[in-house]
Amino acid sequence: MTLLLIGLILWIGPHLFKRLAPDLRDRMGASGRGIMGATIGAGVVLMVLGYRAADGAFFWGRSPALVGINNLLMLVSVYLFAAAGMKTAVARKLRHPMLLGVLVWSVAHLLVNGDVPSFVLFGGMGLWALAQMAIINAQSAWTPPAAKPAKFEAMALAGTILVYGGIAGVHYALGYPAFG
Structure with a gap:
């Protein structure tokens, strides 16, 4: 379940960051988009792996x-x-x-x-x-x-x-x- 939760956080965090701190996100520029994209991608992978491995x-x-x-x-x-x-x-x-x-x-x-x-x-x-x-x-x-x-x-x-x-x-x- 830990991987699933981390994956969900890595998905939600960058998406909310864009809305809750738009000025900071804009100052990050293109490299920030890359970091956010990689974080979201890692989140998707962890959600899939975590979901498949989770018990409940x-x-x-x-x-x-x-x-x-x-x-x-x-x-x-x-x-x-x-x-x-x-x-x-x-x-x-x-x-x-x-x-x-x-x-x-x-x-x-x-x-x-x-x-x-x-x-x-x-x-x-x-x-x-x-x-x-x-x-x-x-x-x-x-x-x-x-x-x-x-x-x-x-x-x-x-x-x-x-x-x-x-x-x-x-x-x-x-x-x-x-x-x-």
């Missing part, structure tokens, strides 16, 4: 209904990431589509993983996303992005399907069947 109390598990709901929520989550990147109509209506995608991702995973390491990882990421949204909202007003042509909607949908398939493949490779 088990409260509920997978059921066909929960797996189906999880998969639907994951499609929504991946689409929210695509919508954020492509600035689709959804991104013009929601201020934080990517952070909302993280929140949906965390809820989806908590539905099918009812153990303590999952509460730490997925619950921690969901709480981070909520905190990040609150901080951003408190710091600045929002101007929705400009409208984009319909081809961006189609590209976001196609990207969602491709990325979702890739994510499912990685889960199978790691021994976590995404559809079973």
Whole structure:
């Protein structure tokens, strides 16, 4: 569990640092971006390794209904990431589509993983996303992005399907069947 917690801290810390100390972060310049990127990358690696190695109390598990709901929520989550990147109509209506995608991702995973390491990882990421949204909202007003042509909607949908398939493949490779 220690690796998982360290990984979560290494992910959350730099993300919050950018919002809570923007002047200091700006003074760090390009080298600061590299340090933050490396710290976040190390956090991701430690979260994966720590999650796979962690033990904890088990409260509920997978059921066909929960797996189906999880998969639907994951499609929504991946689409929210695509919508954020492509600035689709959804991104013009929601201020934080990517952070909302993280929140949906965390809820989806908590539905099918009812153990303590999952509460730490997925619950921690969901709480981070909520905190990040609150901080951003408190710091600045929002101007929705400009409208984009319909081809961006189609590209976001196609990207969602491709990325979702890739994510499912990685889960199978790691021994976590995404559809079973």
